[in-house]
Amino acid sequence: xxxxxxxxxxxxxxxxxxxxxxxxxxGIADVGPGGMLPISVDALELLLWRSVxxxxxxxxxxxxxxxxxxxxxxxxxxxxxxxxxxxxRFDAAGWGSKLSVTGRRDExxxxxxxxxxxxxGRIRLRIDSSMTAD
Ligand code: FES
Numbered sequence: 001x002x003x004x005x006x007x008x009x010x011x012x013x014x015x016x017x018x019x020x021x022x023x024x025x026x027g028i029a030d031v032g033p034g035g036m037l038p039i040s041v042d043a044l045e046l047l048l049w050r051s052v053x054x055x056x057x058x059x060x061x062x063x064x065x066x067x068x069x070x071x072x073x074x075x076x077x078x079x080x081x082x083x084x085x086x087x088x089r090f091d092a093a094g095w096g097s098k099l100s101v102t103g104r105r106d107e108x109x110x111x112x113x114x115x116x117x118x119x120x121g122r123i124r125l126r127i128d129s130s131m132t133a134d
Contacts, residue, residue, distance in 0.1 A: 022117070022124040031056065031123065036081075038071030041125060046114065047071050048123060051079040057092035058116045058125055064088075064096065064109040081111075 023041055026048060031037045036049040038061055045061040047070050059081070061071050068074075068085040075082050080089045089097050094113035097105045115126035 020126055020128040023127050024122050025125045026123045028118050028121050028123055034076045036071060036074060036076060038069075041127060046125070047074065047081075048116070049074070049076055049081050051076060051092065053079060055079065055092050056116055056118060056123065057081070058114040059090065059094060060112040064111050070111075 025039050025041060026037055031048045031050045033050055033054050034052045036047055039046050039048055046058055047061045048056065048058050050056050059070070061069055063070055063073070063083040063085065065083065065086055065088050068083055070081065070083055073084050075084055077089070080091055082089050087098060088108050089099060090111045092113070094110040096108035096110045098108050099105050117124050117126075
């Protein structure tokens with residue numbers, strides 16, 4: 001018979017049963033068209049960015065290529081986020097590509113994206129327990 005607190009499997013089961021939460025992370029005016037805002041949510045380092053046309057997106061702050069910090073080495077170009085280290089590009093859904101000077105687009109690794117919404121002047125990010133677990 002074991003005593004005391006819950007086992008690791010008990011804890012995992014409890015965490016996975018917690019509801020998904022929406023977290024208030026910024027004001028809408030903090031990320032204007034073509035803008036970016038690095039944020040931290042618990043252990044997650046993320047980037048909010050908005051396309052020139054106004055579509056809001058959230059992704060991991062680290063580029064999937066060689067881990068450049070997209071908050072420092074990124075820029076919005078039209079409807080895409082570009083990593084200026086080696087010019088990989090990501091759309092709001094996270095799809096990665098590289099555009100050659102001749103216009104050929106090659107698929108690259110995706111960046112992890114997160115669901116965001118804008119409500120009552122605030123930006124909210126959808127978080128579930130698996131995203132913030134150590
Ligand atoms: S580190 Fe981002 S494209 Fe290479």
